[in-house]
Amino acid sequence: MTSKKIRVLVAKPGLDGHDRGARVVARALRDAGMEVIYTGLHQTPEQVAETALQEDVDVVGLSILSGTHMTLVPKIKRLLVDNSMKDVLLVVGGIIPEEDAMVLINEGYADQVFTPGDALEKICSYITGHFT
Amino acid sequence: MKQLVEELLKGNRRAAARLITLVENEDRQKTELLQAIYPHTGNAYVVGITGAPGAGKSSLVDQLLQEIRAEGLSVGIIAVDPTSPFSGGAILGDRIRMQDHALDQEVFIRSMGTRGSLGGLSRSTREAIQVLDAFGKDLILVETVGVGQSEVDIVRTADTTIVLLTPASGDSVQTLKAGIMEIADLFVINKADLPGTERTVAEINMMLDMKNSASWRPAVIPTVSIRGEGIEELWTALKEHRLYLETSGQLAEVRLQRVRRELTEQVEYLVKNRVWAEVKDKFVLEELIEKIARREKDPYSSACELLDSINFFESKS
Numbered sequence: 028m029t030s031k032k033i034r035v036l037v038a039k040p041g042l043d044g045h046d047r048g049a050r051v052v053a054r055a056l057r058d059a060g061m062e063v064i065y066t067g068l069h070q071t072p073e074q075v076a077e078t079a080l081q082e083d084v085d086v087v088g089l090s091i092l093s094g095t096h097m098t099l100v101p102k103i104k105r106l107l108v109d110n111s112m113k114d115v116l117l118v119v120g121g122i123i124p125e126e127d128a129m130v131l132i133n134e135g136y137a138d139q140v141f142t143p144g145d146a147l148e149k150i151c152s153y154i155t156g157h158f159t
Numbered sequence: 160m161k162q163l164v165e166e167l168l169k170g171n172r173r174a175a176a177r178l179i180t181l182v183e184n185e186d187r188q189k190t191e192l193l194q195a196i197y198p199h200t201g202n203a204y205v206v207g208i209t210g211a212p213g214a215g216k217s218s219l220v221d222q223l224l225q226e227i228r229a230e231g232l233s234v235g236i237i238a239v240d241p242t243s244p245f246s247g248g249a250i251l252g253d254r255i256r257m258q259d260h261a262l263d264q265e266v267f268i269r270s271m272g273t274r275g276s277l278g279g280l281s282r283s284t285r286e287a288i289q290v291l292d293a294f295g296k297d298l299i300l301v302e303t304v305g306v307g308q309s310e311v312d313i314v315r316t317a318d319t320t321i322v323l324l325t326p327a328s329g330d331s332v333q334t335l336k337a338g339i340m341e342i343a344d345l346f347v348i349n350k351a352d353l354p355g356t357e358r359t360v361a362e363i364n365m366m367l368d369m370k371n372s373a374s375w376r377p378a379v380i381p382t383v384s385i386r387g388e389g390i391e392e393l394w395t396a397l398k399e400h401r402l403y404l405e406t407s408g409q410l411a412e413v414r415l416q417r418v419r420r421e422l423t424e425q426v427e428y429l430v431k432n433r434v435w436a437e438v439k440d441k442f443v444l445e446e447l448i449e450k451i452a453r454r455e456k457d458p459y460s461s462a463c464e465l466l467d468s469i470n471f472f473e474s475k476s
């Protein structure tokens with residue numbers, strides 16, 4: 028009788044002003060049956076972590092196009108851990124070089140990294156796959 | 160589980176968030192949790208805000224937050240957005256307009272999807288309100304899109320209900336038809352920077368004057384929530400309505416009604432779940448449904464037979 032839904036925070040930390048990509052991903056996740064909390068542009072890491080806490084999300088998806096992923100992602104991960112949310116799935120999307128992605132994943136800052144070439148279905152099925 | 164409630168009562172934000180999830184997901188422990196929470200509720204003042212999609216509800220909430228916080232009150236916000244009937248997913252975007260208060264520890268915002276279960280929306284919203292009430296929030300604002308019956312039901316849970324209209328959309332007349340007129344304690348005409356505001360305000364005032372039977376006459380307040388105009392007036396009117404409810408004894412009446420509804424809903428909920436669990440245990444409903452569709456049976460006697468077979472009617476003794 029329980030009716031769980033996967034809740035995803037789609038956040039845009041950093042200063043870049045494009046959220047078209049984030050919106051497209053948000054819609055795809057909704058169409059895959061998820062509840063997507065969308066918060067708009069220019070989020071600070073503190074805002075992202077606090078929103079994740081209040082909304083009790085299962086997934087945090089960060090869209091970062093500004094090139095500042097190597098500082099933002101670890102910072103947000105640490106804040107999530109501070110909020111007792113270390114188990115939240117953290118995925119990053121953006122223009123992120125392969126070697127950076129490897130570091131983020133290997134150091135445990137991110138669970139997965141997607142780049143603009145990745146199909147939306149790949150992102151959706153990665154998340155749904157994680158919760159089945 | 161006990162610990163989660165204890166943490167909630169201590170003001171732990173993570174516990175509040177977890178508990179709302181558990182009640183929203185119809186978790187097995189839900190009833191037990193709500194039982195533990197209930198004695199600690201009844202202190203928050205609940206304000207419902209409803210209006211057409213895009214009317215400016217979230218922007219208004221954001222502006223109201225400044226007034227509320229300036230008085231040192233703590234706030235819980237429940238922002239409800241529609242769930243897609245096709246995928247079951249939802250985009251919950253109300254927080255976009257409330258970012259100024261994202262890090263204020265005295266403000267707790269929770270987004271909820273309607274999730275479409277029959278009557279379930281008003282119940283899960285009410286339960287989320289209870290969590291935030293026990294959490295110690297002085298004021299709880301509930302934002303819902305005013306389109307359907309369930310949204311109207313949510314608003315009925317509130318102590319004060321604000322109905323938001325806009326001048327341009329011509330939705331005033333429509334809304335009044337939908338019976339929202341009756342539930343409004345305050346009318347806000349948002350986007351008062353757009354043409355047609357004066358006419359809309361006059362229209363609503365005229366209708367209110369015609370109907371004027373109750374002792375509370377709703378105020379009609381123009382606002383421009385993107386510029387913060389009219390917000391002070393709205394906050395004042397809100398406090399006036401609260402004072403009216405408190406001094407006239409209406410507040411006690413409103414809350415009695417709410418408890419009556421809570422009790423009724425809970426009984427219906429238990430009966431429904433129990434009956435369906437037993438029926439589904441015993442029968443393959445699909446076969447019966449097909450028989451009814453072929454007109455070999457009818458739904459009226461079939462329903463009685465189902466209930467008979469689980470001794471529903473005898474269990475009265």
Ligand SMILES: Nc1nc2c(ncn2[C@@H]2O[C@H](COP(=O)(O)OP(=O)(O)OP(=O)(O)O)[C@@H](O)[C@H]2O)c(=O)[nH]1
Nearest residue numbers: 212213214215216217218256349350351383384385
């Ligand atoms: N011109 C004008 N635009 C406004 C005003 N208030 C809000 N808006 C705009 O109206 C749009 C919708 O505002 P929201 O606050 O998100 O409205 P809402 O009722 O919460 O929307 P939903 O939750 O999607 O139903 C935004 O683009 C706002 O900038 C206002 O007073 N005047």
Ligand SMILES: [Mg+2]
Nearest residue numbers: 216217252253
């Ligand atoms: Mg809104």
